[in-house]
Structures are given as C-alpha cells and as structure tokens.
Amino acid sequence: MTMKLYELAGADASCRFSQHCWRVRLVLHHKGLAWESVPWRFTEKDAIAFAGTQKVPVLVDGDQVVHDSWTIVQYLEDTYPDTPSVFGDRVARAEAAFFRHWTERVVQAGMAPMIIHPIYERLHEKDKSYFRETREKRFGRSLEEVARESEDRLPAFRESLAPLRATVEQQSFVAGETPMIPDYLLYAAFLWVRHGSGMELLEEGDPVAAWRQRMDEATRGA
Amino acid sequence: MTMKLYELAGADASCRFSQHCWRVRLVLHHKGLAWESVPWRFTEKDAIAFAGTQKVPVLVDGDQVVHDSWTIVQYLEDTYPDTPSVFGDRVARAEAAFFRHWTERVVQAGMAPMIIHPIYERLHEKDKSYFRETREKRFGRSLEEVARESEDRLPAFRESLAPLRATVEQQSFVAGETPMIPDYLLYAAFLWVRHGSGMELLEEGDPVAAWRQRMDEATRGA
Numbered sequence: 001m002t003m004k005l006y007e008l009a010g011a012d013a014s015c016r017f018s019q020h021c022w023r024v025r026l027v028l029h030h031k032g033l034a035w036e037s038v039p040w041r042f043t044e045k046d047a048i049a050f051a052g053t054q055k056v057p058v059l060v061d062g063d064q065v066v067h068d069s070w071t072i073v074q075y076l077e078d079t080y081p082d083t084p085s086v087f088g089d090r091v092a093r094a095e096a097a098f099f100r101h102w103t104e105r106v107v108q109a110g111m112a113p114m115i116i117h118p119i120y121e122r123l124h125e126k127d128k129s130y131f132r133e134t135r136e137k138r139f140g141r142s143l144e145e146v147a148r149e150s151e152d153r154l155p156a157f158r159e160s161l162a163p164l165r166a167t168v169e170q171q172s173f174v175a176g177e178t179p180m181i182p183d184y185l186l187y188a189a190f191l192w193v194r195h196g197s198g199m200e201l202l203e204e205g206d207p208v209a210a211w212r213q214r215m216d217e218a219t220r221g222a
Numbered sequence: 223m224t225m226k227l228y229e230l231a232g233a234d235a236s237c238r239f240s241q242h243c244w245r246v247r248l249v250l251h252h253k254g255l256a257w258e259s260v261p262w263r264f265t266e267k268d269a270i271a272f273a274g275t276q277k278v279p280v281l282v283d284g285d286q287v288v289h290d291s292w293t294i295v296q297y298l299e300d301t302y303p304d305t306p307s308v309f310g311d312r313v314a315r316a317e318a319a320f321f322r323h324w325t326e327r328v329v330q331a332g333m334a335p336m337i338i339h340p341i342y343e344r345l346h347e348k349d350k351s352y353f354r355e356t357r358e359k360r361f362g363r364s365l366e367e368v369a370r371e372s373e374d375r376l377p378a379f380r381e382s383l384a385p386l387r388a389t390v391e392q393q394s395f396v397a398g399e400t401p402m403i404p405d406y407l408l409y410a411a412f413l414w415v416r417h418g419s420g421m422e423l424l425e426e427g428d429p430v431a432a433w434r435q436r437m438d439e440a441t442r443g444a
Contacts, residue, residue, distance in 0.1 A: 089311040092314040166323035
C-alpha cells in the first residue's frame with residue numbers, strides 16, 4: 001500500500017509551503033519511496049485526529065501512523081534500511097540534531113517574520129482567521145506590523161547564514177559531494193520561502209543561492 | 223620522534239589560551255598521540271619562520287611541518303588512520319566544515335570582544351603592544367572601549383548558542399554518546415575563554431555548561 005503524506009496546502013491545493021512537510025518529501029525522494037499526497041488545511045483538525053496530533057505532516061504507512069517531521073524522518077530511516085541513508089552514520093546522525101536546531105532557531109526564525117504575511121495571502125479563505133489569530137499571538141503584533149519591519153530584518157538574516165555560506169563556498173553540499181539531511185533541512189526552509197511567499201531573501205551572487213540551485217537540481221521531482 | 227606543537231603562551235609560559243592550539247591538543251589527546259609543547263609568543267615570528275607562517279599552531283612531525291589548526295586536524299586524521307577517528311565517516315567529515323564555521327563566525331566572534339581585554343592582561347610584556355595594535359585595528363577601537371561594551375553583549379551571545387543548547391539538552395555530545403570534532407571545536411572556544419580570561423559567560427544551569435563539564439571529564443589530561 002502506498003504511503004500517504006498529509007501536507008499543508010494554500011488556497012490553491014497544489015501550493016505546498018510547509019517546510020516541515022518539505023522535509024519529509026525530500027527524504028522520501030532521497031529514498032526513492034512511493035507515496036501520495038493528501039492536501040490538508042490548518043482548520044481541518046478532524047481529518048488528522050486519528051494521528052493524535054493537530055499538525056501536519058502526518059505519514060500513514062500501512063498500519064503505522066507517524067507525525068512530527070523529525071520523527072517521520074527517523075521512522076523512514078529506520079524502517080527502510082535498504083534505501084539510501086539520509087544520515088550517513090552514527091556520528092552524522094547525532095550531528096544532524098544540531099542542524100535541525102540551527103535551521104529552526106536561526107534560519108527559520110529569521111525567515112518567519114519576513115514571509116508570514118505573504119503566506120497569509122496564499123491561504124485558503126477558511127484558514128485565514130485561524131492563521132492570523134495563532135500567528136499574531138506568537139509574534140505579539142499584527143501580521144501587517146510584522147510585515148512592515150520585514151525589510152529591516154534582511155541584513156541580519158543574510159548575516160546569520162555566514163556559517164552555511166562559508167561551508168558551501170568550499171564544498172558542493174553541507175554533507176559533501178551529495179546532499180544529505182543537513183542539506184534537506186536547510187533547503188526545506190528555503191522552499192518554505194519560495195512556495196509560501198515567492199520572495200527572494202538572498203543577494204545575487206550569494207554562494208548560498210548557488211547551493212540552493214544545486215539543491216534544486218539534486219532534488220528535481222521531489 | 224615525538225611531535226612538537228608550537229602553542230601560544232601568556233606571560234606565564236604555562237598559560238595556554240589559543241583556541242586554535244586547543245583544537246589540535248584535543249585531537250592529539252583523542253588520538254592518544256605523543257607530543258610535546260613548545261611555548262611561543264606573538265612576537266616570536268622568527269621561531270616559526272621555518273613553517274612558512276606567522277601564526278601558531280605549528281606542528282612538527284618528523285620531517286613534516288604543518289600549520290593552520292584545521293589543516294593540522296586533517297593531517298592527523300589522514301596520517302594516523304589506526305588511531306580513533308575524530309570525524310567518523312565521510313559525511314560527518316564534510317559536515318564538520320559547518321561546525322568549524324559556526325564556531326568561528328558565531329561562537330568565537332561573540333566571545334572575542336568580551337575576553338579580548340582580559341587576554342591582553344595575561345600576555346607576556348613583549349607581546350602587549352603587538353596585540354593591542356593588531357586587535358585594535360581589527361575592532362576599530364581601543365581594547366578598553368571594546369571591554370566596556372562587553373556586558374551588553376552577553377545576552378546576545380547566550381542567545382546565539384540556542385542551537386547548541388537544544389542539541390546538548392537531548393544528547394550528551396554534539397556527536398552523540400562520545401565527543402568528536404564538532405565538540406572539540408566548540409569546547410576549544412570555551413577553553414579560550416577559560417584560559418584567556420577566567421570569565422564565566424554562561425548562566426548557572428545552562429545545558430551548555432553541563433555539556434562543557436562533560437567535555438572537561440571526557441578530555442581530562444588533554
């Protein structure tokens with residue numbers, strides 16, 4: 001039975017911007033596993049209640065139901081040992097925890113205020129008030145106020161990518177010659193920006209943009 | 223013939239604070255290799271001219287002379303394949319590049335202004351004017367001015383450690399159950415603070431402090 005992945009969608013059901021869903025999708029692609037997508041929207045809590053969560057991604061693999069993107073990635077790695085590993089070895093897997101936290105606490109945290117309003121505009125009508133309410137509570141101010149400060153945030157965001165920039169100036173991918181989980185985690189965050197906002201947060205000529213393009217090529221069809 | 227490591231020293235020849243020298247020392251310890259230390263001071267350029275560099279660490283291993291801490295680490299890994307690896311595997315080795323850049327551009331860059339004046343005070347008299355001149359040029363103001371802004375920098379520095387903190391809250395070391403190169407790179411930066419300034423930059427109860435203590439224990443005798 002083909003795996004099912006519940007993924008966050010915008011008003012346009014083909015608009016996929018959730019970076020956490022992208023993480024899973026990129027790993028499924030890396031492993032060459034067959035799966036089908038189930039579009040889901042923020043307010044459709046009932047549709048995933050069976051998984052014991054209120055958030056996607058949710059993966060249904062036969063009688064296994066797994067939620068939380070990081071748990072799903074590890075589930076796929078452990079359940080399909082004959083597919084290409086996304087971790088490499090024991091050490092690289094442990095270190096991946098750091099990349100996850102760096103992605104979330106630095107990269108994603110830097111992107112979020114800049115793309116939050118464009119994402120809002122792409123949501124299905126029925127999701128908008130839910131999204132506004134939960135996100136304004138998180139930011140402590142209106143989405144429009146957050147958007148207005150956006151431009152001021154760009155230099156600090158670009159500067160925060162310095163360690164990634166220095167790495168991919170010297171090698172093709174964070175994991176070396178081919179992408180592995182650190183690349184996927186970071187790339188998923190950039191796909192969130194692309195599919196959620198269409199914004200370009202990088203300067204022309206930034207080595208991070210060149211790495212992102214290599215990721216585009218390496219994951220074509222994901 | 224025992225390897226010789228030229229290491230930066232303070233006024234007290236036993237005062238070792240260079241984090242780049244600590245990197246090498248920690249890796250030598252990890253590998254169980256025998257070596258001896260040659261104390262060196264900033265202005266003793268002539269003593270290391272044979273290595274084609276003006277900076278330590280310089281490693282002399284038989285007829286091999288290697289400089290630059292990152293180059294030395296890779297030299298030791300490749301030259302002594304029968305000793306315990308500090309990288310793990312191909313992927314973890316590639317990813318180590320990121321840890322190096324994160325350590326240098328975030329952790330070390332955050333620490334430097336706070337400890338620069340205490341380090342100055344520990345230097346040998348003959349090094350002081352060299353150090354003041356080169357560092358004031360780098361910071362664009364006097365060491366005393368840099369020191370005065372120090373306290374203001376502490377909250378942002380602590381916040382910048384968030385990805386490390388989240389990682390070592392969940393596992394003993396960045397590399398998992400035992401320390402490997404990412405831990406050594408980061409720990410070397412903390413040893414720089416300890417031996418160069420005696421300052422405590424972490425709050426009591428910070429999981430990063432608990433990790434540092436585990437590193438103290440894991441590297442005892444380094």
